[in-house]
Amino acid sequence: MIYKKLSNGVEIPMIGFGTFKIPNDQTAKAVKNAINAGYRHIDTAAIYRNEIGVGKGIKESHVAREEIFLTTKCWNDDQGYQKALDAFEQSCQRLQTNYIDLFLIHWPKPLNSETWKAFEELYQQGRIRAIGVSNFHQHHFEDLMKTAKIKPMINQVEYTPRLTQKPLKTFLETQGVAMESWSPLMRGKIADIELLQTLSKKYGKTVVQIVIRWNIDTGVIVIPKSVTSERIKENFDIFDFSLSLDDIEAINQLNKNARTGSDPDNFDF
Template sequence: MSILKKDIKFNNGLNIPQMGLGTYQLKEKDEIFEAVQAAIEAGYRHIDTAMIYKNQKAVGEAIKSTRVKREDIFITSKIWNSSHAYEDTKKEIDVILNELGIEYIDLLLIHWPTPKRLECWKALEEAVIEGKVKSIGVSNFLVEHLEELLKVAKIKPVINQFELHPALTCKELVDYCKKHEIVVESWGTLIRGKCFEVEQLNQLAKKYNKSEAQICLKWAELNDYVIIPKSSKKQRVIENANIDDFTLTKEDLDLIATIKEQRDGPDPSNFNF
């Protein structure tokens, strides 16, 4: 089955398309329209954005320009760190809805585990009850953050989106999420663009006549991770989804496992923004 046709089921019974288009760092309206329109034309039905990306208005307009029905598009957004106080979160949810020009958000995440994360979660739970949000989850939460949240949550998080790629496999965190029926979503799947510099991925790209990026995405697909590669280029958007005509063997996966572990983004246990 095509990666663009695959869904992963949440613990609340709803589904998320396994592959989506990430919009991080897409700023200009033209590039946002090109990326979103190319993605949806290619068969993507999942778009990931966030308040801090400052592109939600253009993303919403680009989605509408495709004439695909709203209910057929899965939209993810995130509450930024400065709005994690309860009342601030309530306000930001309405801002997100307004910027995207939609009546509900399919998935809304706490972007980072700030000290006010539990206040934010309470507001997210209320947004679900109010019908403003279908599903709620977290981003960049470590095991200790999830343990704390699960003790008080009335609604269990459906997903945890965090830096996860062949050079940062986060086994303990992945295992914890799977044990608690929390879907794992990878950001930085292409090692934040550094996959082309990794010898093991170079070998596999040559073996399968694929790009190093496609090898990383296939690795994530085989691990049942939700993936949201970002690109502003139509050709790259299409190429990222072209991973259905090959697979990785156990030998290949063992080779990937020899890649030196390295975190490229901020450490959730020690961040300051």
């Protein structure tokens, strides 16, 4: 496993298992498959409506809870001090745990500084090992910092060869905030990119493995999702190679500032 040390010293596995769009009744099986394949980091969210399945999958895997890095997120309707505290407890209940490794504000709008106050308190009480945000542009981050006492440790954003987020990535690096990428496989569309097919032949790895490795080799935590057990294994089989600096740069050049998902400034609430 490759870990990244967060600003507070907590270590997060650089590859995790994404669970967006996995129906709750299929989630326990998928999570167990992932843990059996070696994943020790699971990403969910209250809005995915599969936290119960995630909790069940972790329990049934018989791997100790402390060995799993578990992320969940506070949904937009739960922004605000008391609502965020309540949402946290509800997520813990569904996940069958009394602590969360990483709790994220899912989207910056409506940005509510009281939400972050609740996060800071839960962090200081030891209920959350690391606190962070998701889908924050630099200006959202700067707004939050006007009232924050504790700087977010992670920003989870879309990051793909077509959306390399260079200015945001550089900003986060200067702030000591780790970047984590969602929809790293462009929800499956990554396979069409010609350069990645060439690199796939060169390294003897699949296009998806090349892209997962590009995330890790550029310092970005990555959380690919799959319900297919062969793909779950394939996506984790990325520890026996790394990309050359030239190939990393060639992938960086594929950037078109093109999003697969929503732009946080135009997200429809």
